[in-house]
Amino acid sequence: MRFGLFGTGPWAHLAHAPGLAAHSGVEFVGVWGRDPDKAAALAGEYGVRAYPTIDGLIASVDAIAVALPPDVQAPIALAAARAGKHLLLDKPVAFTVAAADEIAAAVAERHLSSAVFFTRRFVPQLQEFLEQARKTGGWVEARVDHVGSIYEEGNPFGASPWRRERGGLWDVGPHALALVLPVLGPVTEVTAMVGPRDMTHLLLRHASDAISRLTLSVDVPPAAARQEAVFAGKSGVLAVPALQWEPVMAFGRMLDELLAAANGGPQSQLDVRFGAGVTAILAAAEEAATTGRTIRLAA
Template sequence: MRFGLFGTGPWAHLTHAPGLAAHPDVELVGVWGRNPDKAAALADEYGARAYPTVDGLIADVDAVAVALPPDVQAPIALAAARAGRHLLLDKPVAFTEAEADEIAAAVADGHLASTVFFTRRFIPEIQEFIEQARRTDGWVEARVDHVGSIYEEGNPFGASPWRRESGGLWDVGPHAVALVLPVLGPVAEVTAMTGPRDMTHLLLRHASEAISTLTLSVGAPPAAARQEAVFAGKAGVVTVPVTRWEPVEPFGRMVDELIAAAGGGPRPQLDVRFGAEVTAVLAAAEEAATTGRTVRLAR
């Protein structure tokens, strides 16, 4: 499958470019970036071509991989889908429910394959845990703490403007929501509150009547950092496995799923339609935190 890579930041360097280049069934055709010099450097590193325009790269490939801020990703993804290209997107798909739904509709209309990179969900231990949890009845609650800081020395994401502006809700929030949705089901109501140091607290009532509590931050004091996810119910209190963070390996599994789906195989669970569902929850949380009201989802 011929891929075009959009983006030249840390995530493109750490994951997308090496992941695409290493995949035996992928040809990395070209790179586009908002900084032409960075695009040229990244393309040269992997024997690809730097493209001066978005449309030019879309025209030359079968699929696009996007490693860009959500508000930049969304219009590129929509243009690619309308041009008949398969989509490999990053989370969140977009900052608004309407944009995410528009992309999902274009993918459906074009009978295209799509995947969204919720990193941990492509790790086998996490996949196995989720599948077992889905087959287990009686869950009444979940708690996800995704608290840390991207502003410590050496963290490549600390200089990201969109992360600084949007914080943990939109950066690590997608990972947390993607863990609870497949087990507890769709979200019906969202309440949220923000605190100091980018601390965001979400309370989600699922259609199953189960409640999940999410604590999110990318700017917490280092001593307060923690990452844990727990489900509780008739089966007891069960902790989601802690896994090694090595993004290129799960990225490769995501590419496998996209290529298989494009060839007529099963639709990936973590496709753009699922990504749009996650975006709707996060947008509702942002509204709830801003207005102080509980927001109902109608999906």
């Protein structure tokens, strides 16, 4: 499958470009970036072409991979889907429900394949853990703490304007939701509150009537940083295992799922429809935090 890469930032260098270049089922065709010099430099590292226009790269490939801010990613993804191209997107898919839903609809209408890079979810051991937890059932609550800082020296994501503006809700919130949704099911009610230093607290009611609590931040003191997730119910308390993962390997497994789906296999559980659902919850949480109201969603 011929792939074009959109984006030249840290994540494009760490995961997307090396992942595309390493996969035996992929022909890495070219790169487009908002900075032509950076696009030329990244393309040169992999011996591919730097494209001057978005439409030119879309027209040259079968599929696109995107490593760009959500508001830049969304219109490119929609244009590619309307042109009949498969999609590998970053999370969140978009900042608005309308934009995310429009991409998902374009993919469905054209029977395309898609996947969203929820990183750890492409680690096989975590996939197996969550599937077993889903089968076990009987969970009444979940707690996820995804709290850290991207502003420590040496962190390449600290300079990201959209992360500074949108904070942990939109940056690490998708990862937290990708843990609880497959086990507890769709979300029907959202309550949220934001404290100092981007500390965002979400209380979610799921269609199963279980409640999940998410604590999210990308700007806490180092001593407060933590990543923990547990489910609790009739089977006791079950902690999500802390697993080592590597970006290029996780990206490669996402490519495996997309290629299999495009060849007639099942669609990825983490497709753009799932990504649009995550955007809807994040948007509801933002509204809830701003208004102080509980926001209800269609299950």
